[in-house]
Amino acid sequence: HSSNLQGYAPICSGQEDFYIRRLYHRIQDCFGRPISSAPDVWFDIVHRYSNDHNKTMKRTSKVTRCLNLGSYNYLGFAAADEYCTPRVIETLNRFSPSTCSPRVDGGTTTLHKELEECVANFVGKPAALVFGMGYATNAATLPVLIGKGGLIISDSLNHNSIINGARGSGATIRVFQHNTPSHLEEVLRQHIAEGQPRTHRPWKKIVVLVEGIYSMEGELCKLPEIVAVCKKYKAYVYLDEAHSIGAVGKTGKGVCELLGVDTADVDVMMGTFTKSFGSCGGYIAGSKELIQYLEYTSPAHLYATSISPPAAQQIISSIRVILGEDGSGRGAEKLARIRENSNFFRSELEKMGFEVIGDYDSPVISIMLYNPAKIPAFSRECLKQNVAVVMSAFPAVPLLLSRARICISACHTKEDLLKALEVISQVGDLIGIKYSLAGSNKQ
Numbered sequence: 001h002s003s004n005l006q007g008y009a010p011i012c013s014g015q016e017d018f019y020i021r022r023l024y025h026r027i028q029d030c031f032g033r034p035i036s037s038a039p040d041v042w043f044d045i046v047h048r049y050s051n052d053h054n055k056t057m058k059r060t061s062k063v064t065r066c067l068n069l070g071s072y073n074y075l076g077f078a079a080a081d082e083y084c085t086p087r088v089i090e091t092l093n094r095f096s097p098s099t100c101s102p103r104v105d106g107g108t109t110t111l112h113k114e115l116e117e118c119v120a121n122f123v124g125k126p127a128a129l130v131f132g133m134g135y136a137t138n139a140a141t142l143p144v145l146i147g148k149g150g151l152i153i154s155d156s157l158n159h160n161s162i163i164n165g166a167r168g169s170g171a172t173i174r175v176f177q178h179n180t181p182s183h184l185e186e187v188l189r190q191h192i193a194e195g196q197p198r199t200h201r202p203w204k205k206i207v208v209l210v211e212g213i214y215s216m217e218g219e220l221c222k223l224p225e226i227v228a229v230c231k232k233y234k235a236y237v238y239l240d241e242a243h244s245i246g247a248v249g250k251t252g253k254g255v256c257e258l259l260g261v262d263t264a265d266v267d268v269m270m271g272t273f274t275k276s277f278g279s280c281g282g283y284i285a286g287s288k289e290l291i292q293y294l295e296y297t298s299p300a301h302l303y304a305t306s307i308s309p310p311a312a313q314q315i316i317s318s319i320r321v322i323l324g325e326d327g328s329g330r331g332a333e334k335l336a337r338i339r340e341n342s343n344f345f346r347s348e349l350e351k352m353g354f355e356v357i358g359d360y361d362s363p364v365i366s367i368m369l370y371n372p373a374k375i376p377a378f379s380r381e382c383l384k385q386n387v388a389v390v391m392s393a394f395p396a397v398p399l400l401l402s403r404a405r406i407c408i409s410a411c412h413t414k415e416d417l418l419k420a421l422e423v424i425s426q427v428g429d430l431i432g433i434k435y436s437l438a439g440s441n442k443q
């Protein structure tokens with residue numbers, strides 16, 4: 001990446017190359033690797049090195065029990081669950097870990113059909129198609145939805161799977177300023193006239209790509225405004241709800257429910273099962289015609305092994321719990337808890353003087369560090385006190401917008417959150433990242 005780093009000199013004058021290479025090795029070495037079998041709220045981390053100082057880096061197999069602030073286990077379903085787990089085990093016995101077959105060959109079981117119906121009902125669309133991998137859902141769907149002669153207008157901070165799907169489509173790609181409906185409108189106006197019928201313009205199709213909650217920022221999509229612009233210019237809306245489905249909304253149905261958007265106004269609803277549902281795979285939900293078209297054309301449907309039956313069962317069961325169909329009331333409790341936990345954690349960090357980005361109600365909470373050199377220090381100092389945090393660094397985010405990204409779970413107890421806040425506050429003072437006036441270490 002060194003050729004892109006001309007502007008980096010002020011931090012480490014004349015040594016950009018060396019600095020960055022060293023930084024990247026340090027970041028990898030300091031992280032440690034989670035080794036627990038399930039991403040529970042507390043988990044085991046294996047340290048690859050004990051390396052307080054450069055000179056004395058030693059390989060070690062030390063294992064520490066850590067508070068997990070890094071996984072997308074928003075509702076806590078990734079850990080053993082009294083309703084889901086027995087059903088998953090039963091499915092494992094009845095079917096098998098894998099169908100060893102794409103959907104169109106031998107890979108469609110009754111469970112796959114049941115899952116698709118369940119997902120379509122949950123997200124509020126007439127039909128859905130499920131895939132074995134969330135990343136591939138975007139990467140393989142976009143190229144069949146839109147191709148050469150089409151126009152994609154993509155939020156500047158969209159996930160890599162969306163970017164690769166858009167690039168693979170062969171459509172013309174334009175980028176609009178992150179979460180800025182007025183700039184989206186400006187870009188649309190540069191390419192078509194307002195009110196021009198779809199059949200009379202130079203693009204076969206125009207699709208606008210956005211996310212429900214932006215995964216590195218924790219920001220909610222300005223969906224009502226974006227939908228209004230798309231309606232005005234007759235552009236299709238493609239919404240990735242990987243981080244919002246199950247996690248926000250009164251009954252967990254994502255940003256449409258939270259922000260009062262009619263799901264009929266979102267043409268393609270995409271999501272993954274790897275976050276709120278504690279499983280794996282992804283889905284596309286939309287009209288019956290759209291889903292039938294994808295069944296005929298999507299390479300992820302035609303050529304990839306279908307979602308594993310136990311994983312499918314995990315999704316069906318967790319959705320039942322969310323909807324209260326298990327009769328325990330735990331779904332509503334989890335939804336209330338994730339909201340309460342996220343908002344409590346965010347407001348406490350703000351009070352401490354951290355620069356926290358993103359929105360209230362989002363379980364993704366990013367603390368800005370800016371200086372990439374502070375990444376290893378933050379991660380290591382937290383880990384020393386048994387708190388595991390994921391750091392977001394270049395190239396996932398711009399080089400000088402480094403941040404610590406915290407993911408809150410409904411399973412975090414008040415004690416867990418208070419411990420994490422205490423540790424993060426101490427580390428913030430130590431490395432000097434309390435930037436706002438509220439903080440003790442004003443800069």
Ligand code: PMP
Pocket residue numbers: 133134135136138159161211215240242243272273274281282
């Ligand atoms: N879309 C978004 C917005 C994501 O953040 C991710 C991954 N975190 C994906 C898609 C890919 O999903 P998966 O990890 O389930 O493959």
